[in-house]
Amino acid sequence: MKEQSNLSRRRFLTNAAAAGAIGMIGANVLVSCAEKQKTVELNLPPLLDQAPDGKPLKAGVIGCGGRGSGAALDFLKAGPNLSIHALGDVFRDRIDDCRNKLKNEANQEVADENIFVGFDAFQKVIDSGVDVVILATPPHFRPEHFEAAVQARKHVFMEKPVAVDPVGIRQVLATSKKADSLGLKIVTGTQRRHQRDYIEVYKQIANGAIGDIVGANCYWNQSKLWHRNPNADWSEMEYMIRDWVNWLWLSGDHIVEQHIHNIDVIHWFTGKYPTRAVGFGSRQRRVTGDQFDNFSVDFVFDNGMHNHSMCRQINGCANNVSEFVMGTKGSSNCQNTIWDAAGAELFKYPYPLDASGQPERNVTISPYVQEHIDLVTCIRQNIPVNEAESTAMTNLVAIMGRVSAYTGKEVTLDEIMNSDLKLGPSTYVMGDVGIVGVSQVPVAGEAADPNA
Numbered sequence: 001m002k003e004q005s006n007l008s009r010r011r012f013l014t015n016a017a018a019a020g021a022i023g024m025i026g027a028n029v030l031v032s033c034a035e036k037q038k039t040v041e042l043n044l045p046p047l048l049d050q051a052p053d054g055k056p057l058k059a060g061v062i063g064c065g066g067r068g069s070g071a072a073l074d075f076l077k078a079g080p081n082l083s084i085h086a087l088g089d090v091f092r093d094r095i096d097d098c099r100n101k102l103k104n105e106a107n108q109e110v111a112d113e114n115i116f117v118g119f120d121a122f123q124k125v126i127d128s129g130v131d132v133v134i135l136a137t138p139p140h141f142r143p144e145h146f147e148a149a150v151q152a153r154k155h156v157f158m159e160k161p162v163a164v165d166p167v168g169i170r171q172v173l174a175t176s177k178k179a180d181s182l183g184l185k186i187v188t189g190t191q192r193r194h195q196r197d198y199i200e201v202y203k204q205i206a207n208g209a210i211g212d213i214v215g216a217n218c219y220w221n222q223s224k225l226w227h228r229n230p231n232a233d234w235s236e237m238e239y240m241i242r243d244w245v246n247w248l249w250l251s252g253d254h255i256v257e258q259h260i261h262n263i264d265v266i267h268w269f270t271g272k273y274p275t276r277a278v279g280f281g282s283r284q285r286r287v288t289g290d291q292f293d294n295f296s297v298d299f300v301f302d303n304g305m306h307n308h309s310m311c312r313q314i315n316g317c318a319n320n321v322s323e324f325v326m327g328t329k330g331s332s333n334c335q336n337t338i339w340d341a342a343g344a345e346l347f348k349y350p351y352p353l354d355a356s357g358q359p360e361r362n363v364t365i366s367p368y369v370q371e372h373i374d375l376v377t378c379i380r381q382n383i384p385v386n387e388a389e390s391t392a393m394t395n396l397v398a399i400m401g402r403v404s405a406y407t408g409k410e411v412t413l414d415e416i417m418n419s420d421l422k423l424g425p426s427t428y429v430m431g432d433v434g435i436v437g438v439s440q441v442p443v444a445g446e447a448a449d450p451n452a
Helices: 009-013 066-077 092-106 121-126 139-151 166-182 196-206 236-242 260-270 367-381 388-407 413-417
Strands: 057-062 082-089 115-117 132-135 155-158 186-188 213-222 276-282 294-300 306-313 320-327 330-332 337-340 345-348
Touching: 057 066, 057 121, 057 367, 066 082, 066 092, 066 132, 066 367, 082 092, 082 121, 092 115, 115 121, 121 139, 132 139, 139 155, 139 166, 155 367, 166 388, 166 413, 186 367, 186 388, 196 260, 196 337, 213 260, 260 306, 260 320, 260 388, 276 388, 294 388, 388 413
Parallel strands: 057 082, 057 132, 082 115, 132 155, 155 186, 213 306
Antiparallel strands: 213 320, 276 294, 294 306, 320 330, 330 337, 337 345
16 A cells, blocks of 8 residues: 555655644643643542432443443443443444443443444444443544544543544544534543542642653553454454554554553643654564554653653563653652652652552542543533543644654654644455555655655
8 A cells, every 4th residue: 555655754744734833722621731830720620439410321332342342331330320322343243242241240231223333333323322422443543433423412532542643633623623612521541631649740740849840751661562463264454453553554553552641641741742753663573563663752842841752562671651750849750759859759649558558559440430430520510621632632742753753854743733644545345455465664764855
């Protein structure tokens, strides 16, 4: 497939389809501009242990794999009068697995007439009489599904990332504005923004605990994720979707699909997005697909601050999933501890105690459930919440880092915002689509000079 294999910087960054200046994109309701003042109204979610009772809310799940099934169960745990009404996926076996989990773990039955299979299943779920749509397909499909859900005036929980390319990002940003105009509630899967230890540290740093943030680091280094080997009974499309975390057009590569969590924490704590990136990466041991398995990116902000971002999915290496911010008066790991400039501990999050009186490193409510508690609370109490824009902007930053690593070039946020890059086939058929045989792993330094 020509579009997949031509990874020159020219292709990523020219023939722009401008979507508006970066400076016009405002912070979302849960993000504070902490750099402007030290005593701020943070507009954080209520953080209830359970959403308040109210009118019954029926949810439909689009994408019934592991994350979709998990999100469905988390939604049911969020409060009273909640149900899963419809399920949709391109594969019937994934629906059956999800359906069985709902029955066995939550005593929740989904009627046969509300089961939808195929590439058009998303629209059938949306039209089935649901109030809330849970979007959990591979990320490539998210922009179209989000737009359809908002067009139908449905509240949305959507997993991260929200797109794999700049064209998709602009679609999500436009849909987010539409959701605001309709008063819809949108929560995304950046669960650290709903995790109580992170939130407590964020509040203190937003109000000056470490002074001005002047540097940051974020990491998601772990062993390899799963993969699927080709199966003679599968078409090319079926194989790629079943192996989706290893294909660029479906996942966005792991800097976008997974490391977005850590990058987003830095944007949340600083209230800023970087304006340019220089990165590198490679493919060392990944066995399927066309992605890298390691990235290292230097993100630079307009005030000169740097965030070093590092992610890796390789067995047998040092692992680290964390964030760190350095301020003029101290530092923090963002999750549970703040230190002064000399390294003395200023704050430690008070975790619940176990039976022996020792702190357990967990929070009272799982952030995966808290996301849904917050969504349902905002729906029932008519509290504005729309995380689509902030997640899309972090998503765009991660794409900027990916493009820089793939090409070996410096990439700016303006360039990537205005890029016409669109990944994947133009039509979806469960057959052979000409990608696997021609897709190539990027080679940095071979990109054409964009000014030539």
